[in-house]
């Protein structure tokens with residue numbers, strides 16, 4: 001077995017994934033399995049901007065878990081990759097030098113382990129989308145094709161789109177049916193297992209669910225001209241004091257800072273319809289420099305095929321018991337009901353759920369619906385094409401697997417030139433032909449040689 005480690009340094013936490021695969025089948029599709037995932041206790045590495053050394057130290061426990069899971073003799077040959085996403089993208093926009101220091105601290109810590117350290121970097125939003133798409137299609141077995149020497153079985157499976165919702169950004173990636181390519185920066189060309197894929201992808205920075213909430217609240221404060229907000233996206237009776245540093249301390253919201261007040265008081269009113277109306281403002285549909293747009297002047301081809309929706313899309317829809325609901329009007333009804341429940345009731349019903357998550361499910365659910373419907377253009381007709389999923393065949397749906405497959409060159413561009421027959425069939429046929437040849441020789445001998453002998457005997 002071979003092993004690989006990928007660290008997903010997200011905006012709210014870091015996850016350490018350990019994968020393994022049989023060495024002799026490296027280039028086959030679907031052989032890589034996730035054997036472990038460890039969530040680092042504490043916030044994402046971008047939160048350590050004031051105490052950079054701690055960013056590296058925070059990974060210790062999960063890296064030790066990886067050390068235990070991987071057999072000692074494999075440690076030296078196990079590559080370790082760290083990819084940081086939108087949290088670090090925002091930090092580097094804010095202060096590039098600090099972002100570099102955080103990455104350096106993380107690198108220093110990772111080099112202390114007996115693995116083959118391969119680098120830490122901030123991946124682009126486009127990479128995050130594309131690797132998510134590769135991961136889920138690899139796990140679903142959609143890259144499997146029959147070999148080119150069998151022309152009659154040249155079936156190519158359709159790929160599934162990928163919808164990823166993080167804390168700071170969100171990605172949409174799919175293979176469009178039409179070939180309109182008005183915005184080349186939104187397309188990536190892949191040649192995988194002998195087939196070419198032209199994939200559309202876009203990452204919306206600040207539209208992950210945590211930053212979207214801040215963006216909305218910062219706008220609300222600006223529009224209301226007050227730091228005392230009545231907010232329909234929180235359950236009635238919920239009251240929260242949010243620090244101005246938390247609200248405005250990101251490049252997504254910094255420009256909205258108007259007041260010197262150090263706190264914003266939020267009081268929930270729990271009204272799904274008002275919440276959705278309020279959130280719709282975040283998706284500018286009025287201007288589009290292309291023939292079609294999603295929102296905010298971004299090109300998007302017509303949606304096609306099925307989509308796997310993971311990360312926070314799954315966490316939120318799973319909490320609301322909506323992962324298998326294919327009827328969009330029922331999804332809305334459930335959200336309406338949930339949002340109107342009093343905060344006291346909600347807390348009593350779900351005493352074991354973290355208050356931070358619980359208090360935001362009304363907002364997060366409504367945001368997800370608005371993003372998918374208003375933003376990307378899903379309707380009641382194709383809502384059923386979205387599959388909210390956490391894992392596929394035992395591995396978490398995340399960009400990490402695709403990242404590792406790419407960096408280890410484990411997805412060949414062309415189909416491996418496999419012999420037309422398996423070893424067993426080849427041996428079988430050889431035995432059969434040898435037997436046939438022996439029979440022909442024997443019959444020939446009987447026919448031509450023996451009768452002459454017999455004739456001689458008669459004379």
Ligand SMILES: O=c1[nH]cnc2c1ncn2[C@@H]1O[C@H](COP(=O)(O)OP(=O)(O)O)[C@@H](O)[C@H]1O
Pocket residue numbers: 009010011012013085086087165166167168169208209210311312315316357
């Ligand atoms: O159990 C949960 N319920 C609700 N939200 C969750 C849960 N677990 C994680 N999240 C949230 O999901 C989002 C995705 O986090 P992640 O850190 O993977 O994305 P990122 O890399 O873009 O920050 C974050 O907003 C995080 O707080």
